[in-house]
Amino acid sequence: MNAWLSLTIAIIAEVIATSALKASEGFSRPWPSVLVVVGYAAAFYFLSLTLRRIPIGIAYAVWAGAGTVLITVIGAVVFRQKIDLAGGIGIGLIVAGVLVLNLLSKSSAH
Template identity: 65%
Template sequence: MKSWLFLGVAIISEVIATSALKASEGFTKVGPSLLVVAGYGAAFYFLSLILKTVPLGIAYAIWSGMGIVLVAVVGWFAFGQKLDAWGVVGMTLIICGVVVLNVLSKSSAH
């Protein structure tokens, strides 16, 4: 169970870092730039802890898939980067894939 909590922390850290990357404006703003480094550092640290108990492919698929969806949501609300209908379909398919990995796959460590 602790692995899944760490995975959540890794995902949130990556989303914060990626959002700060946009806000850093090419690393010209110090605050967001520091947040990028700290966020990615935390994301990779917690991802490394997860890999002790969760298979690499499963952990990375969930981490990256949920990161993509959450970054798109942050982009929509924080930066006004709206998705078209096909973008929403694609994000929905990513979420479905994460659900299938967690609920149906025997590869996932439960």
């Protein structure tokens, strides 16, 4: 499997699991709780596949950065959480950092 595809799957699984964690209400709701466990298991499995081909620092930066941005968007849209100007700037800096790592850094494995 392509390393970037497995990283994308890991990110999506982590975002689903984190969203379900909010919906589980402290693991008091069974179906969201099951989704948390399954989602995180899938996320770590696919992240482990990613690490066969992409350096850990790059993979984790992309995984954490993309996950943070996506969770922030889901928080705003689904859970109606507000993002202020400083939060928006911070998210923009995360996106910029991931882009710099992938487009300009020689550390990234392409």
